[in-house]
Amino acid sequence: MNSLAKFHSFALPAEAKQIIILETLTQLPDIVWTNDTWILGAGSNTIFTSDYSGTVLVNQLLGVHIQETSTRWLIDIAAGENWHSLVLNLVEQGIFGLENLALIPGSVGAAPVQNIGAYGVEISRYIKSVQVYNFKTHEFSTMNNADCRFAYRDSIFKLTENAHLLITSVQLELPKSWQPVLDYPDLSSLPRDASAEAIMKHVINVRNAKLPDPEKLPNAGSFFKNPIVSKAYYEELLATYPDMPAFVLDKHSVKLAAGWLIDHAGLKALNVGDAAVHQRQALVLINRGRASGNDLITLARAICTRISEKYGVYLEPEVRLLGQNGLLETL
Numbered sequence: 001m002n003s004l005a006k007f008h009s010f011a012l013p014a015e016a017k018q019i020i021i022l023e024t025l026t027q028l029p030d031i032v033w034t035n036d037t038w039i040l041g042a043g044s045n046t047i048f049t050s051d052y053s054g055t056v057l058v059n060q061l062l063g064v065h066i067q068e069t070s071t072r073w074l075i076d077i078a079a080g081e082n083w084h085s086l087v088l089n090l091v092e093q094g095i096f097g098l099e100n101l102a103l104i105p106g107s108v109g110a111a112p113v114q115n116i117g118a119y120g121v122e123i124s125r126y127i128k129s130v131q132v133y134n135f136k137t138h139e140f141s142t143m144n145n146a147d148c149r150f151a152y153r154d155s156i157f158k159l160t161e162n163a164h165l166l167i168t169s170v171q172l173e174l175p176k177s178w179q180p181v182l183d184y185p186d187l188s189s190l191p192r193d194a195s196a197e198a199i200m201k202h203v204i205n206v207r208n209a210k211l212p213d214p215e216k217l218p219n220a221g222s223f224f225k226n227p228i229v230s231k232a233y234y235e236e237l238l239a240t241y242p243d244m245p246a247f248v249l250d251k252h253s254v255k256l257a258a259g260w261l262i263d264h265a266g267l268k269a270l271n272v273g274d275a276a277v278h279q280r281q282a283l284v285l286i287n288r289g290r291a292s293g294n295d296l297i298t299l300a301r302a303i304c305t306r307i308s309e310k311y312g313v314y315l316e317p318e319v320r321l322l323g324q325n326g327l328l329e330t331l
């Protein structure tokens with residue numbers, strides 16, 4: 001039995017042909033890479049919608065090394081470290097910058113993959129480099145920030161042709177000249193000179209109030225990305241939906257709030273079997289206990305169809321959906 005239920009936070013009852021736990025770099029040369037090998041961290045952004053016919057490689061490499069210069073902190077973190085514990089530890093030690101990213105579930109190694117972001121900060125801002133092991137050549141290399149081609153919830157590591165690249169560690173560069181980032185509406189109640197500790201506590205409280213805890217109610221966080229549309233199209237939408245929120249990206253494009261679109265399309269009560277839209281945060285789909293992969297995919301498709309009919313906007317999954325033979329490229 002190679003149950004994947006406890007290896008992904010949506011907790012669907014899937015099995016893998018083989019599960020390998022990676023705890024030390026010395027295991028790497030002996031791991032045979034095939035096209036159906038899937039690298040996994042803590043599984044909080046990955047959903048196994050059916051049994052998986054290949055090998056799942058669970059990264060649990062540990063270790064943190066901190067160097068200090070007169071102007072900055074350089075922190076090397078092994079990819080299997082828990083992201084939130086890292087944030088807590090650094091803020092506790094007076095090393096600031098990651099406080100807005102507190103309580104994001106998952107591993108450090110997955111953070112660059114989708115360029116995690118929350119409350120106005122993306123991790124790409126602080127990544128100096130990423131150490132990578134190439135399973136095809138069995139060589140290590142270092143990729144700098146530009147090599148990773150970070151974008152909104154995206155990086156080079158999401159490309160299928162790079163699936164054989166294992167991130168073994170991440171180097172963060174945190175300047176000592178810290179400034180709070182308080183632009184995000186949920187942080188507007190904080191004073192302009194709020195400390196990093198205060199921001200972190202506030203972020204934790206806001207997240208606890210808004211988001212379901214995957215330990216209690218299985219979910220994978222935001223199921224869809226916030227869609228990006230042209231400014232001109234947003235202005236058209238505003239004529240019909242004057243209170244539609246958006247975040248201006250540049251003079252041509254804006255990011256819409258997918259949760260708002262789903263909520264205002266009346267889909268908060270929607271469910272298929274035990275797969276359901278979360279009552280408090282419509283962007284999060286949940287497993288009420290006995291959901292199947294089919295339930296979830298049927299629900300997600302119904303949401304996409306309704307949103308494109310109502311607003312002319314296409315929602316793309318933010319989560320990595322896996323089927324029997326690998327990544328499902330479309331819903």
Ligand SMILES: Cc1cc2nc3c(=O)[nH]c(=O)nc-3n(C[C@H](O)[C@H](O)[C@H](O)COP(=O)(O)OP(=O)(O)OC[C@H]3O[C@@H](n4cnc5c(N)ncnc54)[C@H](O)[C@@H]3O)c2cc1C
Pocket residue numbers: 009038039040041042043044045046059079104105106107108109110111113114115116117118157165166167168211212213214219220221222320
């Ligand atoms: C309640 C909840 C809230 C969330 N909130 C946020 C949020 O605010 N912002 C945000 O950005 N995300 C959020 N997420 C999504 C998730 O926490 C992040 O995407 C996180 O980085 C996933 O980490 P993981 O280790 O669980 O990744 P996994 O799900 O294990 O993997 C995610 C992807 O990364 C790849 N991967 C993992 N480790 C490695 C590695 N070492 N080398 C190469 N590839 C690797 C996997 O193949 C997969 O494609 C949330 C999720 C939940 C459940």
